[in-house]
Amino acid sequence: MFPTPMLDARGVYNSAVIDKVNEGVAEMETIDCEPNPNLFESMRSFGYSLETAVADIIDNSIAANADTIRVLFNGDGDDRYIAIVDNGSGMDEDTARKAMQLAGTGTSLTRSESDLGRFGLGLKTASFSQARQLTVYTKQPGNTTTLQWDLDDVAQAQRWALASLNASETTRMLPAPVRSFMEGTDHGTCVLWRKLDRIEASIGSGPHDLDAAMRVLLDYLGLVFHRFLNPYPDDTFERITIDINGMDVTRHDPFLQGNPAVQHASGAQPLTNLADGKPDAILRGYTMPFYNKLTDKDRRLLWLTGERGHTLFDTQGFYIYRAGRLITWANWFGLMAKKEDTKYARVRIDVSNRLDSEWSLDVKKSVAIPPKAVRQMMKTYIQTLAKPSRRIVSFRGRRDNANPMAPVWNVIKDRESYRYEINEENPWVSSFVDTLDSQQCSDFSKLLSVIASCIPFNDINSHYASDEKFDETIDETMLVVKAYTLWSSYKTTHGNDPEGFVKEYSRIEPFCLSNNCKTILKEATNVQ
Known part of the structure; x- marks a missing residue:
């Protein structure tokens, strides 16, 4: 049998029922139950x-x-x-x-x-x-x-x-x-x-x-x-x-605030869910510089030690702050998996302390979980933010160049796999091949194939994932000597055109990997 409804047929509260409920509450027995000191x-x-x-x-x-x-x-x-x-x-x-x-x-x-x-x-x-x-x-x-x-x-x-x-x-x-x-x-x-x-x-x-x-x-x-x-x-x-x-106590800054090499997402993104129209949180996106471009000071600020939990891969994700205090960090909350190509992406989220229950703040203030209502907005935001990080990983400090002579290494993509081989059209390689006889050319070509087949991919990936610094030092003395040789050959085929020579070879490896490449190439054209 159903209880007497609180509202009558007209939708008006039934006063008789209300009085009976109130009488029941008033008669309810209460017992003091203090917690045990234990x-x-x-x-x-x-x-x-x-x-x-x-x-x-x-x-x-x-x-x-x-x-x-x-x-x-x-x-x-x-x-x-x-x-x-x-x-x-x-x-x-x-x-x-x-x-x-x-x-x-x-x-x-x-x-x-x-x-x-x-x-x-x-x-x-x-x-x-x-x-x-x-x-x-x-x-x-x-x-x-x-x-x-x-x-x-x-x-x-x-x-x-x-x-x-x-x-x-x-x-x-x-x-x-x-x-x-x-x-x-x-x-x-x-x-x-x-x-x-x-x-x-x-x-x-x-x-x-x-x-x-x-x-x-x-x-x-x-x-x-x-x-x-x-x-x-x-x-x-x-x-x-x-x-x-x-x-x-010295600071560790996961966003390298003030570093001009850090890319900032355009503007701050508010997350609004409450009825009062005030934002639940403010999102700001950052993309870190490529690891080899970080100074020792940058690495200390980012708290990168190479240990588990302290690499760029481990520290990608959302960083949630409550009244300026960091609550939880390096977590995509299931909205995106941690990957090598997104490890440069960071999102700062500033949450008001009036939203503690919505963000499931725990007693220790070490855990906060985004409410369901704003998770889709967060997901959309990070999908856009991930693009600059992916560009950094694929770019790896190399200038984008459609010139087939530019790279020393070519990527050969087959139907279901890929491999690398040395680009014999690169002027550095081709100029050396021109000094060889036919038998030496054949032997050299075989040597290049052996080198290409023995690239230690797994070892490279392991070091890269650990954010170990790769020595990208270019022997500029070697570049100077080679620039003189290439300039002599260039004049024979293109005429005395120093500007054309500098423009072309400054975009070709390994010259383009040096910050002083244009100076080195210009000096080579000044030698008569």
Whole structure:
């Protein structure tokens, strides 16, 4: 039997039914069901790494308008700790208590566009993922507060026992480097981790293990916060500095901002899905220069190490930023496969923090997934962006030339395969063949066939996929000598035409592979 409808035949709410429903709600029994203090132990398994945990704490420092953030640590002896300290606005006692409370600020809270917070859990989940003791010391002019969660104390008391430390207890608790920093500012916050059981389990407890982990953290923070370390022209936030035990975090820029060799897609593409008409996100496309054209500085900025995960092939894809902070990167989200011919393509996506739920932002702020409604727009965008990357791969630094004499190597395409052979019409090759007798010509032709059949394709592809730098150095002394020989032959067949000689041979390999080819060819024509 179906329940009585809420609306009558005229489409008007049935007041009798409404009253009955309200009576039922009023009579419903409720039971207080507070979480067990052991919830803290469960919260330790949110999947943080040391890098994502520290980055989550730094988010809070940036949200507090800090311009100096330091990660201080000691991995030796009995007093092992990690502290993240800043010169931000600090907190009063009430705000500090809410910060230590689970979900002290919920997801429905209206946040400023620059606020990097989200769930009101990050301070606790990030900290307990690495350590069993969390101490927060915060100060404002004329006011200091120190609060501490210790999981061992909570487990023993079986209640939410948040400790409040007095001045003398705080002095004993804070390591000397932390006290030194905090005494130098009248406002700021320190997040201190001790009892580093999870860190020791994952990276080791030796005197140098934490040092090694911090070197990895140095690079990670340089990527995630690179726009805060060196803001882009369209960014509205101020520059900050981050260091780890006095070593500055230097930026890794996946788009080589400011490098004139980077190709920029025309304009920014807004993605609009919400009813208010405001864009969900802004897309900007970039195409990196060919690998051999990158300087050592470029490679450091791009964090290219040749290791898995740090090559141009691995790092192609979308880079999603939330309020300027990099959330997830090097992922095409199934819209396009990672391929060699698209490895120079990058897309920057700036997402507003008001769209966290639509983009499925996780607690760690390390994962964001584009909503279905904008995925087709993203796919259309990258299909256009992929074209410049494919041109770079096929071009490989070689000038496009329809002249059959131009290349040293020819590509021979059969019905179902292809192969390479040396182009005997190339002037460099043909001029040498002219010096040979018939038997030598036959032997030389056989030698060229053997060379062409033994090209190490697999090895070349392996090195290319690993973004190893290929030595493209041209022996310009050899080019000079050959230019004189070719000019002498050219005058015999074409007359004394230096401009024609330079124009023709500057487009032919190997001369066209030298940046000084026109100078070399001009000098050859000046020799009488």
